[in-house]
Amino acid sequence: MKFIVQALVSRLVETGNLKITYPDGTCQAFGDGTGSPVHLRINTKRALRGLALDPAYFLGHHYGTGDIDIVEGDMYGFLKAVFTGNPDFKYYDTGWNRLLDRLRYLFRWVREKNSVVRARRNVQHHYDLTGALYDLFLDQDRQYSCAYFERPNQSLDDAQLAKKRHIAAKLNIHRPGQSVLDIGSGWGGMALYLARQLGAKVTGVTLSDEQHALSVRRANEVGLSEAVTFLLQDYRNTEGPFDRIVSVGMFEHVGRPNYLTFFKKSASLLKRDGVMLLHTIGRTDRPSANNPFIEKYIFPGGYIPALSEVMQAVEKSGLAVTDVEILRLHYAETLRHWRERFMARREEAKALYDEKFCRIWEFYLAASESAFRWQNLVVFQIQLSHDQQSVPLTRDYIGRGEDCLLSHEGNPKAEPRGARRYPREASL
Known part of the structure; x- marks a missing residue:
């Protein structure tokens, strides 16, 4: 050998x-x-x-x-x-x-057939680890997905805030009270941001007990429990309709056999003039199997798609693609921050679990960064709607929305800026 x-x-x-x-x-x-x-x-x-x-x-x-x-x-x-x-x-x-x-x-279909029961078990495998572990390396808002680095040497916390701002601008929420579904709401950061900055009424769904409990507690602590509702349930059991749908870092857990189900369900939940934003890891080359180490130890039941696999399901769902953006190297930089933070506090992680756990996570973070930096992984942000006129004709509204959100973030006492921000641009 x-x-x-x-x-x-x-x-x-x-x-x-x-x-x-x-x-x-x-x-x-x-x-x-x-x-x-x-x-x-x-x-x-x-x-x-x-x-x-x-x-x-x-x-x-x-x-x-x-x-x-x-x-x-x-x-x-x-x-x-x-x-x-x-x-x-x-x-x-x-x-x-x-x-x-x-x-x-x-044979990847064997691992990817995520029934409601199996999907919950797979999510709990990773996301129901103690929250103290994630506090070691994530930003203050516990964003466990790709950040958006607007400039060199930007801090992780600033880049994660920029990610939420970028996604919120693409959702084009133009008045307070619009309803938003957050599929895979994590620890609640995205939902709370949309409620606080845009006055949205947000429903977040997750399959993780740990994430759900913390999300509810966070909403209560900041006085947004009436604006944001977190549910411990599968997206397939959610009832709508909603003005907007957002999903960040969840699609990787759907499983390729369930792509059409995911988009058809999203289409049924989204109003005719609604907008959906999907943020997911993807591969730049042909469809392939997941890394077997990641599959066993980190994310069982997951699958990272090629863009062609996503589009095949979208085309059959009744939704139309209105925008696609590829975030290159942003996740590599995000993972660099996570890896360096984890290694700086490795002994604390060892006290929570053991040496084998730390070595596995050390490899997971290093290998994931390598995959985004030197191999074939990127992040897709795909905007979807029923009606092509649901968003403005040019992408200028995204930058304007980010500018308005940025100014509002610096003034926490301001009214929800959805009332003052870009009035909805006239359709053609």
Whole structure:
């Protein structure tokens, strides 16, 4: 098995400064010696065998179990060496790994059939971890999705606020009291923002007990419990109609077999002149299977779609696409902040769980950042409606809306700015 790993890494790392120590004690250098040194140690034969047979799964798995260690540098540095050492070659370009990827793609429907019961169980696997864990690395509003970095060196909290502002402007809420459905409302930050800044009446739905309890408490604490209602229920059981629908970071958990159900349900819940904004991770290349490590340890039942897969379902749902924006590298920067914050407070995470948990999450954050920075993942923001005249003709209204929201955020005593902001532009 050693020669398989050697051959693969030799092709992956032509530049950089990587060393690997094998279970027999031998050490091999890869790359041209440039850049920060990284040293990976494979402690057991089972880890060596796993890397040879299925690196996409066993690298993270055996790092979690301690069968693999980083003795110089860190896991992010190792992944950088692997993904940037030879841009013309990827590990899945080899025949065996290409076959594994194809088999996972063909049988992905087995994991993605998210019934109401199974969807709740999958969500609880990740989002019902103790809130103290998420407090270690998320922003103050607990936004667990891609931030929107408007400028270099912007803080995580500012970028997450900019994300909410950007989405709110695209929803084009033009008067107080308009009803909004937040599908996958998380810890309530987006719903509370829309109620506070726009005077919207928001219903948020989540399947996480932890998220629901905190959302309700937050709404009560800031005096918005009459404007925002949080429900512990599946979106498929929600009743409408609504003027606006927003969904941020939830679509990845829907599962490809349920895409048409998702969009048909959204279409039935959205008023004829309504607007929907979907914010989801997507891939820039062809449809493929999820990373098997992420599937098992982090997000069971999830799937990251190609844009073509999303559009096929939209086209059959009765909704029309009115705008698509691709957020490039924004999630890479978001994950960098999360990874650095998590590593700075790693001992606190270990006190909450254990060493294996910390190693798994260290790998999860590093691998996810790598996927957005050097591989094929981006974020899609897709705006939908029944009527093409539901939003203004040009995209200028988004910038104007963001400017108005920004000024309103600095004046917390101001009336909900939906009453004063861009009056709805005349339809053609």
